[in-house]
Amino acid sequence: MTTHASVxxxxxxxxxxxxxxxxVHALSDVNLTIGKGEFVSFIGPSGCGKTTxxxxxxxxxxxxxxxxxxxxxxxxxxxxxxxxxxxxQAPALYPWRTIERNxxxxxxxxxxxxxxxQKRIARTLDMVNLSGFEKKYPxxxxxxxxxxxxxxxxxxxxxxxxxxxxxxxxLDEIVRDHxxxxxxxxxxxxxxxxxxxxxxxxxxxxxxxxxxVMSPRPGRVTDMIESTLPRERPLDIRETPQFLExxxxxxxxxxxxxxxxxx
Amino acid sequence: MKRWVDGRILPITxxxxxxxxxxxxxxxxxxxxxxxxxxxxxxxxxxxxxxFLSDVFSQQRPVxxxxxxxxxxxxxxxxxxxxHTPRSLIFHAWITLSATxxxxxxxxxxxxGLAVLIVHNRAIDKxxxxxxxxxxxxxxxxxxxxxxxxxxxxxxxxxxPKALISTYLSFFPxxxxxxxxxxxxxxxxxxLMRTYNASPAQVFWKLRWPAAxxxxxxxxxxxxxASLVGAIVGELxxxxxxxxxxxxxxxxxxxxxxxxxxxxxxxxxxxxxLIFAISALEKLTERAMGARA
Numbered sequence: 001m002t003t004h005a006s007v008x009x010x011x012x013x014x015x016x017x018x019x020x021x022x023x024v025h026a027l028s029d030v031n032l033t034i035g036k037g038e039f040v041s042f043i044g045p046s047g048c049g050k051t052t053x054x055x056x057x058x059x060x061x062x063x064x065x066x067x068x069x070x071x072x073x074x075x076x077x078x079x080x081x082x083x084x085x086x087x088x089q090a091p092a093l094y095p096w097r098t099i100e101r102n103x104x105x106x107x108x109x110x111x112x113x114x115x116x117x118q119k120r121i122a123r124t125l126d127m128v129n130l131s132g133f134e135k136k137y138p139x140x141x142x143x144x145x146x147x148x149x150x151x152x153x154x155x156x157x158x159x160x161x162x163x164x165x166x167x168x169x170x171l172d173e174i175v176r177d178h179x180x181x182x183x184x185x186x187x188x189x190x191x192x193x194x195x196x197x198x199x200x201x202x203x204x205x206x207x208x209x210x211x212x213v214m215s216p217r218p219g220r221v222t223d224m225i226e227s228t229l230p231r232e233r234p235l236d237i238r239e240t241p242q243f244l245e246x247x248x249x250x251x252x253x254x255x256x257x258x259x260x261x262x263x
Numbered sequence: 264m265k266r267w268v269d270g271r272i273l274p275i276t277x278x279x280x281x282x283x284x285x286x287x288x289x290x291x292x293x294x295x296x297x298x299x300x301x302x303x304x305x306x307x308x309x310x311x312x313x314x315f316l317s318d319v320f321s322q323q324r325p326v327x328x329x330x331x332x333x334x335x336x337x338x339x340x341x342x343x344x345x346x347h348t349p350r351s352l353i354f355h356a357w358i359t360l361s362a363t364x365x366x367x368x369x370x371x372x373x374x375x376g377l378a379v380l381i382v383h384n385r386a387i388d389k390x391x392x393x394x395x396x397x398x399x400x401x402x403x404x405x406x407x408x409x410x411x412x413x414x415x416x417x418x419x420x421x422x423x424p425k426a427l428i429s430t431y432l433s434f435f436p437x438x439x440x441x442x443x444x445x446x447x448x449x450x451x452x453x454x455l456m457r458t459y460n461a462s463p464a465q466v467f468w469k470l471r472w473p474a475a476x477x478x479x480x481x482x483x484x485x486x487x488x489a490s491l492v493g494a495i496v497g498e499l500x501x502x503x504x505x506x507x508x509x510x511x512x513x514x515x516x517x518x519x520x521x522x523x524x525x526x527x528x529x530x531x532x533x534x535x536x537l538i539f540a541i542s543a544l545e546k547l548t549e550r551a552m553g554a555r556a
Contacts, residue, residue: 060454079460086458092451096473096552105469109459137553 007161007193008034008057014065015052025218026052039187039194041204042212049219050197054163058086084161085154089169091146093138100134103153110157124152127186144175162194180206184233205247206238213253223253283330293326294319328521336525349505356529358506359494362422366429367490374437382445399435408500425497432493433486440482444475480545487537
């Protein structure tokens with residue numbers, strides 16, 4: 001894969017939460033570089049720090065050790081520059097706003113004009129195939145559609161970096177396949193850098209140019225796999241030996257980093 | 264017929280009928296001793312039961328007036344008395360309602376204002392909240408005459424002292440409700456605002472305020488009822504200036520129990536009307552905010 005300037009650079013990154021039951025090492029010695037235009041998946045069992053790492057990039061958590069830069073500056077600066085769009089595990093749409101007003105939320109906050117808002121709403125809703133649902137309220141849409149609306153919201157202000165925290169985790173397999181395909185399509189069109197947290201091995205392998213395998217207690221990176229799959233990926237690429245080989249390596253990485261005996 | 268059974272009308276009618284029936288039973292029980300002493304003085308013996316009932320239900324100053332006596336008094340004082348004279352219940356109701364309304368608006372605004380301060384500032388949260396709670400442990404009956412007397416000494420009489428007592432009672436549910444409301448957005452909704460680098464004002468107006476609105480209406484329903492109580496209590500020490508409170512007081516001075524009950528009925532009707540109005544406003548707001556039909 002061609003990697004240009006690095007978007008995220010972490011070295012020796014650690015984060016320890018002080019809790020009543022003693023310190024919890026959510027992240028420990030994470031070294032990682034994410035290049036521009038990459039699609040990086042973070043995979044690992046619960047508690048491996050993949051979501052925490054995403055939140056550190058987003059300046060929603062402060063690291064307690066090491067350094068991290070986003071677009072060459074501190075994460076706080078990137079947040080102030082509105083350098084990234086964040087898609088949460090749940091759609092997190094505001095229930096009192098229609099779909100178009102939800103997509104408009106970041107645009108309102110960032111001070112775009114009404115006309116500009118309309119243009120961007122139409123464009124991003126089209127990108128996630130939600131045209132025609134502008135006036136609907138979130139509860140009138142299915143879970144998959146709600147999550148697509150939340151992706152549209154993250155795309156609306158044209159940040160180059162998209163941080164996605166298990167966005168399809170709560171959806172069924174059929175919807176998930178469909179959205180994965182759409183996401184790859186979107187990534188190809190927009191040439192964004194995407195950081196994607198997931199539980200699912202096929203999802204990680206199907207989507208990514210780079211797969212970061214993590215393990216818990218303390219949360220750390222156990223393997224980093226550069227995908228050899230082509231950028232153009234039809235759904236049935238998942239039956240190819242190349243795909244299965246990468247999936248096997250991810251599975252190995254997960255096993256190695258995680259002793260099931262102590263569960 | 265089906266709509267009657269399915270709807271709310273039938274259950275409400277049944278309950279009202281039951282209350283009226285129990286009321287009549289107690290009217291007889293409570294007014295019998297007086298009626299018997301009257302018969303004793305008159306030397307009447309062997310009064311027929313129907314005569315007894317009709318006498319019990321038409322005493323001038325019954326311990327407990329019968330429902331139809333209260334209804335008649337209510338009707339007379341509402342429809343047969345000119346509305347601008349102290350004989351009219353409308354006259355008194357309006358005086359009380361204006362104090363209630365003013366006090367409720369003050370109280371709601373004060374409550375929202377305090378809640379905003381409490382939510383946005385930890386020091387204020389820690390220092391103010393105990394006082395807000397302590398304020399409600401003082402019996403309103405103790406503080407109301409003080410307020411009236413103190414304000415009268417600076418020549419504030421009439422509407423304002425009563426409205427302030429209403430405010431005192433009605434701001435509390437609004438503070439408590441709105442603090443909870445402003446804190447009701449989920450962490451994920453707040454995180455979203457943070458990723459946009461939204462200003463505190465933007466977080467307030469685009470997230471905290473709309474999220475708190477359901478809490479506001481619930482608090483306002485409690486607050487408006489408290490306001491009415493406050494206004495009535497505020498009228499007790501002000502003398503015969505008018506209002507449902509002074510009507511109650513006058514009724515108890517002169518043993519006019521029927522008049523007291525009619526005034527109570529009016530107070531209940533006012534409170535129900537106010538709560539109904541807030542519910543209507545709530546429905547409209549919910550619809551504008553896309554609630555499920």
